[in-house]
Amino acid sequence: MDIHVLVVEPDQVSRDNLRSYLQRQQIAMSVLYGVQGLEQRLSREMPSLIVLRHEACEIDGIGALRNLREAGYAVPVIIVSRSNDVADKVLAFELGANDFLVDPYDPRELLARMRHALRCKIDLPNSPAKEARYAFDSFEIDAVGNQLFKNGARISAPPLALAVLTVFAANRMRPLSRERILSLLDRNSKLHARSLDVVVFRLRKLLGLSPCGRQYIQTRYRDGYVFCPDDAFMNLSGAASEDNQVMDCELESSALLSA
Numbered sequence: 291m292d293i294h295v296l297v298v299e300p301d302q303v304s305r306d307n308l309r310s311y312l313q314r315q316q317i318a319m320s321v322l323y324g325v326q327g328l329e330q331r332l333s334r335e336m337p338s339l340i341v342l343r344h345e346a347c348e349i350d351g352i353g354a355l356r357n358l359r360e361a362g363y364a365v366p367v368i369i370v371s372r373s374n375d376v377a378d379k380v381l382a383f384e385l386g387a388n389d390f391l392v393d394p395y396d397p398r399e400l401l402a403r404m405r406h407a408l409r410c411k412i413d414l415p416n417s418p419a420k421e422a423r424y425a426f427d428s429f430e431i432d433a434v435g436n437q438l439f440k441n442g443a444r445i446s447a448p449p450l451a452l453a454v455l456t457v458f459a460a461n462r463m464r465p466l467s468r469e470r471i472l473s474l475l476d477r478n479s480k481l482h483a484r485s486l487d488v489v490v491f492r493l494r495k496l497l498g499l500s501p502c503g504r505q506y507i508q509t510r511y512r513d514g515y516v517f518c519p520d521d522a523f524m525n526l527s528g529a530a531s532e533d534n535q536v537m538d539c540e541l542e543s544s545a546l547l548s549a
Contacts, residue, residue: 294318295404296337298325299370300349308341311397325354332363333446339404344371344378352382359386360485361448366407368400424459426519427500431456447496454489458507458517465513490515
C-alpha cells in the first residue's frame with residue numbers, strides 16, 4: 291500500500307529529519323507549517339495519515355484535531371508533542387486521536403505507531419446513502435465517492451456535512467426531527483443534536499439559495515428540518531394541480547348526469 295503522510299510541523303529541522311527517514315522507508319511526505327489551512331488542504335488532497343504537532347503556546351494541534359473530527363474527517367491522526375501531561379493525552383484521545391507520541395522520539399517508534407494507526411482507523415460517519423447518486427436542481431451527490439457537484443463541477447464539502455446532506459436528499463419534502471436525522475447517519479457517528487444545527491448552518495451557506503430564492507433546508511417548528519429543493523417542490527405542486535384537474539372533471543361529469 292502506498293502511504294502518504296501529511297506532517298504539520300513548524301520546526302524545519304524536525305521536518306527535514308523526518309522526511310529523510312520516511313524517504314528511506316519509501317513513504318511519501320508532504321508538509322504544512324501550521325494548522326491554518328489544514329481543512330482546505332484536506333479538501334484538495336487526502337493523505338493516508340496526519341502527524342500533527344501540538345504545543346500549548348505555539349501550535350494548537352488538539353484544537354485542529356477537534357475541528358477535523360467535527361467536520362467528519364476520519365483520516366488517522368498522531369499527535370506529537372513535548373508535553374507529557376496526562377490531561378493533554380486524555381483530551382487528544384477523547385477528541386479522536388489515534389495515538390499520542392511524546393517528543394523527543396525515535397522515528398522507528400513513530401513508524402510503528404503510524405502502521406498501527408493505519409490498521410486501526412477510527413470509525414466516523416460515512417454517507418448513509420441507499421442510492422449511488424442523488425440529484426436536485428443544479429447539484430448532484432456522489433454518495434459512493436463522497437463528492438458534491440454543482441453544474442458538473444466538484445465543490446468542496448466536509449464529509450460529515452455531505453453525509454447529512456445525503457440524508458436530506460434521500461428524504462426530500464419530508465419533515466425530519468434532529469433525532470431522526472442522527473439515527474439515519476452511521477451508527478458510529480459522534481454527532482449530537484446541537485452539533486447538527488452547526489452542520490445545517492454550514493450546509494445552508496454552502497448551497498446558497500435555490501433558483502426560486504428559497505433556503506434548501508427549512509426549519510419547521512417542533513418538526514426539525516425539511517429539505518425543499520425546487521424540483522421536488524415543483525413536482526409536488528404539479529401533482530396537486532393534476533389532482534385539482536381530475537376533481538374538476540369529476541364535478542363536471544356529475545353536473546351533466548344530473549341534468
